[in-house]
Amino acid sequence: MLPNFTPSPVVNHILDTLLGLYExxxxxxxxxxxxxxxxxxxxxxSVPDYQSQIDPAPRQIANEQLRALEHLGWVxxxxxxxxxxxxxxxxxxxxxxxxxxxxxxxxTPQAAQRAQLIDLLLADRFRFDDWRLNALHHTIEQxxxxxxxxxxSLIDTEFNRDLLVALAALDTVREETPNRIFSxxxxxxxxxxxxxxxxxxxxxxxxxxxxxxxxxxxxxRELNLTSNPTHLYLHGPxxxxxxxxxxxxxxxxxxxxxxxxxxxxxxxxAGVDAGQVICVENVTxxxxxxxxxxxxxxxxxxxxxxxxxxxxxxxxxxxxxxxxVWADLDYGGFNxxxxxxxxxxxxxxxxxxxxxxxxxxxxxxRPLTANDVRNLKRLLHSAVIADIHPVxxxxxxxxxxxxxxxxxxx
Numbered sequence: 001m002l003p004n005f006t007p008s009p010v011v012n013h014i015l016d017t018l019l020g021l022y023e024x025x026x027x028x029x030x031x032x033x034x035x036x037x038x039x040x041x042x043x044x045x046s047v048p049d050y051q052s053q054i055d056p057a058p059r060q061i062a063n064e065q066l067r068a069l070e071h072l073g074w075v076x077x078x079x080x081x082x083x084x085x086x087x088x089x090x091x092x093x094x095x096x097x098x099x100x101x102x103x104x105x106x107x108t109p110q111a112a113q114r115a116q117l118i119d120l121l122l123a124d125r126f127r128f129d130d131w132r133l134n135a136l137h138h139t140i141e142q143x144x145x146x147x148x149x150x151x152x153s154l155i156d157t158e159f160n161r162d163l164l165v166a167l168a169a170l171d172t173v174r175e176e177t178p179n180r181i182f183s184x185x186x187x188x189x190x191x192x193x194x195x196x197x198x199x200x201x202x203x204x205x206x207x208x209x210x211x212x213x214x215x216x217x218x219x220x221r222e223l224n225l226t227s228n229p230t231h232l233y234l235h236g237p238x239x240x241x242x243x244x245x246x247x248x249x250x251x252x253x254x255x256x257x258x259x260x261x262x263x264x265x266x267x268x269x270a271g272v273d274a275g276q277v278i279c280v281e282n283v284t285x286x287x288x289x290x291x292x293x294x295x296x297x298x299x300x301x302x303x304x305x306x307x308x309x310x311x312x313x314x315x316x317x318x319x320x321x322x323x324x325v326w327a328d329l330d331y332g333g334f335n336x337x338x339x340x341x342x343x344x345x346x347x348x349x350x351x352x353x354x355x356x357x358x359x360x361x362x363x364x365x366r367p368l369t370a371n372d373v374r375n376l377k378r379l380l381h382s383a384v385i386a387d388i389h390p391v392x393x394x395x396x397x398x399x400x401x402x403x404x405x406x407x408x409x410x
Contacts, residue, residue, distance in 0.1 A: 001072075002100065002103065002104050003069065003072070003104060005065065007065065007105065008065060009049065009058070010047060010050050010059070011065045011069075012105060014040050014066075014091055015093070016105060017045070018038050018039075018091070018093040018101075019093075019098065019101060019102065019105070021093075022093065023109070023110040023111075025038070038092060038093040038095060039092045039093075040090060040091040040093075042087075042088055042089060042090065043089065050062055050088075059087075063085065063086070063088065066091060073094065073097060074094060074097040075091050075093055076092040076094065077091060077092075078091075078092070108155075110154065113155065114143045114146070114154065116157070117139075117143055117152060117154065117160060118140055118143050118144070120157070121140050121143075121152075121164075122140070124136070124168070125137070127167075128167070130208075131203075131204060131207040131208040131209075131211075132167050132170075132203070134207040135203040135204075135206065135207040150202075151163075151202045151203065159195070162187065162192065162196055163196050163200070166186060166193060166196050167200065167203070169182070169186055170223055173223060173224040174224070175224060175261075175262055176224050176226055176262050176265065176307075176308075177226070178227065178228055179194070179197065179227055182225055200216075200219070200220070201215075201216030201219045204219045210339075213335075213375060221305070222305070229260060229261065230260075230261045230303075231259060231260055231261060232258065232261060232300060232309065232310055233256050233258055233283065233286060233301035234253075234257055234259055234298070234299070235255060235257075235300075236250070236251065236274055236296065236297055236298030237250070237272055237273040237296065238250040238251070238271075238272050239272065240269075240270050240316075241267065242266050242268060255287065255290045255291070256286075256290065256299075261307060261309035264312065265308070265313075267312070268316065269316055270316040270317050271317065271318065271321075272298035274297050274298045275297065276323070277297075277298045277299070277317065277321060277323050277324065278298070278324045278325075278326055278351055279299075279302050279306070279314070279325050279326065279348075280301055280326045280327075280404075281302050281325075281327035281333060281404060282301075282303075282304075282328075282404060283301050285326065286301040288409055289326070291409075292410055300313075300314070302336065304336075305335075305339065306336065306339055306340060306343075311339075311340075311344050314340070315345075319345065322349070323340070323344070323345045323347070323348045323349070324348070324351035325340055325349070325350055325353070326352055326404060327404060328401070328403050328404050329353055329357065329395065329402040329404070330402070331372055331379065333404070334376075334379055334385060334392065335379070337350055337353070337385055338379075338382060338384050338385055341385070342384055346384075350388060352407055353391065355391055355394045357402070358391075358395065358400060361402055361406050361408065362398075364402065364406035366400070367399055367401075368395070368399045368401055372401060373396065376396055377396070
């Protein structure tokens with residue numbers, strides 16, 4: 001039989017803490033877990049309302065309710081010496097009555113929460129065959145071994161269902177789409193995906209082998225999701241032909257022109273009346289390059305990792321067109337070169353990403369962090385940039401990296 005009164009905030013806090021202790025001990029599968037007391041100690045745990053010297057009502061109500069629970073056999077009370085009926089020393093929960101306490105507090109046992117989430121993930125895993133499937137399998141293993149399923153939630157089933165819906169819907173995003181448009185199409189709520197995007201980024205970063213060091217913004221952009229529509233900044237004598245055969249010549253736009261990413265994704269053929277195309281990581285150096293160039297060239301601002309629209313446009317260039325990459329002399333910069341060689345043109349060449357550039361500007365270089373060292377060493381195993389390994393090895397010896405903004409072009 002359950003008590004016919006509602007637990008006061010103090011009693012709810014005490015019992016909730018004891019249930020948490022119960023779940024941690026019993027899910028640890030320790031042989032002696034059943035022999036360990038589930039005890040709430042007022043001396044080591046602060047309960048301001050119970051210990052208040054100003055308002056005795058919360059303490060009196062809690063004492064009365066806890067005595068009623070002791071009468072039911074749920075708990076055992078120990079009072080401070082000389083304070084019997086007034087100040088408690090400890091409250092000990094009897095494990096045989098945890099189910100009644102769970103029910104009375106309207107709290108689902110963690111074992112049931114884990115089982116419910118496992119069932120949900122198993123029911124949806126057939127939808128996936130990539131990093132998302134890896135993410136679900138990892139989460140299921142976490143649940144089975146009583147570890148955290150984060151970013152999935154043990155208590156918020158609606159969040160879990162919406163996250164799975166969002167993961168499945170990524171397959172439908174074929175071109176750049178603002179997050180709010182994606183959200184309203186899925187949930188009829190333009191802001192709902194804001195609460196899910198961090199979880200999507202976390203799962204992708206953990207379970208996609210190429211995205212371990214990417215920011216949430218980079219990952220979402222790779223999935224064609226952006227805060228707002230974006231543009232590709234182009235400089236020089238570009239000529240673009242779209243699906244309808246319309247020709248766009250950009251040579252008269254100075255110093256650059258922004259082409260909407262959504263439009264760039266529909267370009268069928270691209271060409272430049274120049275000897276090379278230089279892809280620049282950052283917008284500041286993109287404009288510095290334009291300002292100091294003395295010969296015809298075409299340039300494109302990557303804005304960090306090249307987006308799907310950016311890669312699509314570059315793949316529409318003739319394969320024989322010399323393609324150069326100018327990025328920071330660090331792990332992120334070399335990783336951009338890896339991406340462009342892997343997804344655009346295997347013959348893409350580094351521009352000002354060499355030992356001479358590093359040494360010439362060494363006074364503006366910055367020391368490598370421990371994380372930098374680990375990531376750069378990992379790149380030494382990449383055959384895609386074997387020609388860059390001497391540069392990386394030199395950086396590791398010198399313990400230096402260089403931002404492209406430090407490079408003097410004049």
